[in-house]
Amino acid sequence: MATEFIARGQDLELKGIRKEFPGFVAVDNLDLKIPAGEFFALLGPSGCGKTTTLRMIAGLESPSKGEILLGGKDIAGMKPHERPVNTVFQNYALFPHMSVLENVAFGIRQRKLNEPLAKAEKALAMVELEHLAQRRPQQLSGGQQQRVALARALVNRPSLLLLDEPLGALDLKLRRQMQIELKAIQMEVGLTFLHVTHDQEEAMDMADTVAVMNQGHIEQLGSPEVLYDRPKTAFVAKFLGQSNMFIGKVTETNSETTSIEYKGKKITGLTKRSEKVTGVIAIGVRPEKTYFHETQPIDDPGLNILGPGEITDIRFTGVSNQYQIDIPGIGVMTVFAQNIGRSPVVELGAQVYVSWKIEHSFGLSDLPSGVEEEQ
Amino acid sequence: MAFVAFGSQTPAKEQGPSKTGRVALFLLLPGLFYLALFFITPLVSLIITSLKAPSATGAIGRYDFGLEFGNYVYAVTQYAPQIFRSFSFAVLATVLALAISYPIAYFIAVKSRNRPLLKGILLTLVVAPFFISFLLRTFAWKQIFSNDSLVVNVLKDIGIFGADSYIIGTNFAVVFGLVYNFIPFMTLPIYANLDRLDLSLVEAGSDLYASPSKTFRKITLPLSLPGIISGTLLTFIPISGDYVVASRDFLGGPDTAMIGNVVEANFLRIQDYPTASAISVMLMATIVVLVSAYVRRSGTDDLL
Numbered sequence: 001m002a003t004e005f006i007a008r009g010q011d012l013e014l015k016g017i018r019k020e021f022p023g024f025v026a027v028d029n030l031d032l033k034i035p036a037g038e039f040f041a042l043l044g045p046s047g048c049g050k051t052t053t054l055r056m057i058a059g060l061e062s063p064s065k066g067e068i069l070l071g072g073k074d075i076a077g078m079k080p081h082e083r084p085v086n087t088v089f090q091n092y093a094l095f096p097h098m099s100v101l102e103n104v105a106f107g108i109r110q111r112k113l114n115e116p117l118a119k120a121e122k123a124l125a126m127v128e129l130e131h132l133a134q135r136r137p138q139q140l141s142g143g144q145q146q147r148v149a150l151a152r153a154l155v156n157r158p159s160l161l162l163l164d165e166p167l168g169a170l171d172l173k174l175r176r177q178m179q180i181e182l183k184a185i186q187m188e189v190g191l192t193f194l195h196v197t198h199d200q201e202e203a204m205d206m207a208d209t210v211a212v213m214n215q216g217h218i219e220q221l222g223s224p225e226v227l228y229d230r231p232k233t234a235f236v237a238k239f240l241g242q243s244n245m246f247i248g249k250v251t252e253t254n255s256e257t258t259s260i261e262y263k264g265k266k267i268t269g270l271t272k273r274s275e276k277v278t279g280v281i282a283i284g285v286r287p288e289k290t291y292f293h294e295t296q297p298i299d300d301p302g303l304n305i306l307g308p309g310e311i312t313d314i315r316f317t318g319v320s321n322q323y324q325i326d327i328p329g330i331g332v333m334t335v336f337a338q339n340i341g342r343s344p345v346v347e348l349g350a351q352v353y354v355s356w357k358i359e360h361s362f363g364l365s366d367l368p369s370g371v372e373e374e375q
Numbered sequence: 376m377a378f379v380a381f382g383s384q385t386p387a388k389e390q391g392p393s394k395t396g397r398v399a400l401f402l403l404l405p406g407l408f409y410l411a412l413f414f415i416t417p418l419v420s421l422i423i424t425s426l427k428a429p430s431a432t433g434a435i436g437r438y439d440f441g442l443e444f445g446n447y448v449y450a451v452t453q454y455a456p457q458i459f460r461s462f463s464f465a466v467l468a469t470v471l472a473l474a475i476s477y478p479i480a481y482f483i484a485v486k487s488r489n490r491p492l493l494k495g496i497l498l499t500l501v502v503a504p505f506f507i508s509f510l511l512r513t514f515a516w517k518q519i520f521s522n523d524s525l526v527v528n529v530l531k532d533i534g535i536f537g538a539d540s541y542i543i544g545t546n547f548a549v550v551f552g553l554v555y556n557f558i559p560f561m562t563l564p565i566y567a568n569l570d571r572l573d574l575s576l577v578e579a580g581s582d583l584y585a586s587p588s589k590t591f592r593k594i595t596l597p598l599s600l601p602g603i604i605s606g607t608l609l610t611f612i613p614i615s616g617d618y619v620v621a622s623r624d625f626l627g628g629p630d631t632a633m634i635g636n637v638v639e640a641n642f643l644r645i646q647d648y649p650t651a652s653a654i655s656v657m658l659m660a661t662i663v664v665l666v667s668a669y670v671r672r673s674g675t676d677d678l679l
Contacts, residue, residue: 060578080581081590096596106593107583115613152583 005109009036009192010071010084010159012057017066019052028054028216030066034160034209037191039186041203044213045239050196057194069168070159081110086153087162091169092145094137100124100148101133107156118337123155124148126185143174155170155188163195167202179206179281200240202230212236227230232275234282234368243284244333245368253277257358267304267361274363282364288336289360292325292352304361307353314348325354384394414652424511425652443649450653454637464546464621465614468553471563472610473603476561480602484569501562513552513625520548520626530673533570544628552620557613563604568602569595604673610661613632634658 012034019027034040048293055061057068059080068076076085086107094103105120113119124130124318125148137145145146146166162320163284166182167175183206186193197203203210204224211221231237237245246267248260259268269283285304297305298355300327309327322348323335335352346352402481430437451458479501479632504512519526521544532535542548572595580590618635622628629638634654641651 058582059577059581079586080578081584085582087579087582089575089579091573091575093575095574095576095579095594105586106580110549110584110589156583 003081009034009190010195011069013067013069014053014057014190014306015067015069015276017053017056017068018064019049019056019061022066025216027056027063028229030217032211032218032221034192034194036071036192037190039183039195039206039208041195041197041207041210042213043200043203043210043239045198049216050198051164052215054164054194055208056198057160058162059083065315065370072335073258079095084159085162085304086156086158086160087164088146088166089168091166092137092149092166094145094148094152096136098136099133100135100137100140103137103148104152104155106152119153119155120274122335124152126154127151127181143178147181154185154191158191158338158356160194164194165197166195167199168197172255178245182206202241212239214239228286230273230362231284233366234284234364237284237362238368241308242334244287244290244322246283246365247280247282247367249280250278257356258363261330265306265330268358269361269363270359273359273361275365276363278351280367282367283361284364285356285361287322287334288338289336290319290333290354290356291297292323292335292337292354294346294348294350294352296353297355302358303355304358305353306354307334309333309349309354311346311350311352316348325352328356345364414516421652421655422490422526424648425656427649438649446649446653447657450650450657453650454654457634457637458657460631461615461635461658464550464553464633465611468557469607469611470552471550471554472487472557472561473607476558476606477565477603479558479561480565481568483575484566485572488570488574494578498566501559501566504559509556510619513556513620516548516552516555517543517625521532544623544631546620546631548626548628549631549633552626553614553617556620557610560609560613564605564609565599567600567603572598600673604670607669608666612666615662616658 012032014030014032017027017032018025019028030049030053032053042053044050052061055064056076058079059075059082063076065072066076069137070084075085094100095106095232097152098106099118104123105116108116108119117142121133123131124133129144129147129151132144133213138150140148146169149166163182168177170178171249180201183242195203198231199254204248205226207224210224210227212227214218214235220232227236228240231240231243234245237243238308246260246262246265248262250258251257251261255271258270258271258274258281259266260281260283261267264285267283272282273279274281292307296308297303299305306327307325309325309330312326312332313322313324315322318339320336320338323337325333335354423440424438425445426439426440426442426444427438427442430439454548479497483494483497483501487497493614505531518524522541522543527536527540527542531538531540576594576598577590583585585593615633616635616638617633618639619625621631621633622636622639623629638651638654638658641647641654
């Protein structure tokens with residue numbers, strides 16, 4: 001059934017896109033390339049310019065500067081209704097005065113294609129809502145409305161489907177379910193999807209490639225695994241998951257390892273996992289890559305060891321425990337331990353050491369803002 | 376335990392509505408009393424008067440109780456041109472007011488949405504005529520249109536008007552005055568409706584391949600229908616019964632009289648109360664029939 005909607009998605013390329021609003025620059029010199037058929041996520045906090053970028057691609061805003069190429073053709077000057085692009089809006093924007101079926105058939109009717117209702121019915125069948133075709137949108141639940149909005153866009157077989165935080169209004173459980181469905185539909189129809197979201201879990205879960213946006217530019221672009229494992233900037237390290245970060249002057253660096261001195265302690269990472277190896281740099285590690293020990297571990301060049309420190313907070317999250325460990329002279333570290341029965345059982349107030357393998361460190365290209373430098 | 380708590384509260388909840396029902400009824404009493412006194416009573420009195428017969432004594436302005444249905448036949452045959460003219464003028468003025476008001480309302484509600492200052496100024500301008508009495512404003516138009524006025528003289532001088540042409544007292548002057556007076560009543564309901572228009576629906580229309588004009592016809596216009604309906608009702612109904620604009624004291628002439636003028640003349644000048652009442656009853660019945668047909672045809676109950 002889904003073969004009805006298989007269309008060749010097209011490459012999208014943004015070249016030097018800039019958007020100025022009175023008083024501020026929403027998007028600044030943005031370059032982006034999305035290969036055909038990819039599920040691409042633009043991830044960032046609110047106000048980072050991701051929705052503005054999406055609206056420029058849809059034609060709802062016009063860029064102050066730059067080119068928007070779809071399948072190699074510049075569409076920046078085209079009106080929204082002339083672009084082979086469809087959008088799933090954040091609030092769904094279903095037409096309240098039309099039935100669900102008429103909503104879905106709207107695009108087909110406007111393009112004067114054959115059999116608008118038959119095509120709309122097939123699109124509704126794909127999202128399993130054919131039995132609600134004659135209802136009004138306001139008679140449907142949030143999740144159903146979301147699926148109608150998706151069918152209304154997909155029925156047109158756009159070269160590019162834009163999704164503007166389409167799951168934002170749904171509750172957590174429904175959101176997870178819709179994430180799975182959306183991903184399945186994308187794989188089935190093979191269209192290029194551009195998904196805008198502020199939910200990092202959603203972006204990592206669904207997208208082939210994620211671009212993290214901050215203050216109008218892209219901080220880092222890559223597969224979710226790479227972004228998480230090797231964040232290049234402090235913003236990415238903080239926005240995607242949690243990090244423990246240490247800032248200090250580089251004391252030694254060679255082809256293998258790079259070390260900094262942080263409040264009198266040596267913290268080491270791999271040189272190939274460092275963006276910068278001179279001057280003051282930040283080295284971070286993910287909390288789940290760290291371990292704590294009740295006795296002092298034996299010194300090992302392959303390990304960073306800090307401590308002892310006191311456990312000041314323990315949070316049980318089901319699959320893991322999250323510990324806050326206050327190490328005198330170092331600061332507070334976060335350690336996640338899987339609840340698989342291998343970590344030591346500790347109480348609040350216990351004195352522990354923290355360690356992690358040097359290959360799990362990552363060196364950033366910039367310094368986290370608001371953190372005092374340790375010279 | 377929670378279930379037990381809910382269970383014990385259920386009967387108490389069922390008592391709630393009937394109690395609030397009594398309170399609501401009590402609060403409605405003044406309104407019902409008012410309606411009975413000032414609407415039902417005059418209506419009954421009007422119908423009784425419309426069926427009265429001339430007094431047996433032959434005194435002018437004196438009438439006896441009766442069932443003179445002939446009063447209605449007389450009113451229709453005698454005043455058919457004025458009745459026809461009233462509804463023609465009302466339809467024409469309503470259509471013109473809509474054509475003028477919709478773009479104004481659209482501009483204020485949609486195009487000025489992000490400019491509160493401009494929006495406030497424009498809304499004030501729409502309402503501003505209400506600051507001056509309706510009679511004074513209509514009288515002002517009489518001055519502007521009168522035969523030795525600047526406007527008419529300029530039109531004559533530049534040759535658009537012949538030497539013996541005039542505006543005052545024509546159908547044009549009356550319809551113009553009606554449109555002018557009722558534009559705010561058309562603009563405000565449409566504005567109130569368009570102000571709530573979700574612009575993402577318009578964006579969705581353009582995203583789904585509809586040109587701006589198609590988006591307007593398929594989305595904005597149908598969604599603003601409730602505003603258009605209330606605007607046209609607020610305009611059409613009072614215009615049908617208007618007796619100021621078309622009167623000879625204002626913008627009308629001998630051949631522009633509307634139903635309102637006929638009622639006024641029969642009540643206050645000729646003192647033919649039964650005929651005046653019969654016309655009033657017919658005017659009211661016609662409006663009720665027309666309006667209910669109109670509301671049903673436009674299917675607004677679906678949108679309201």
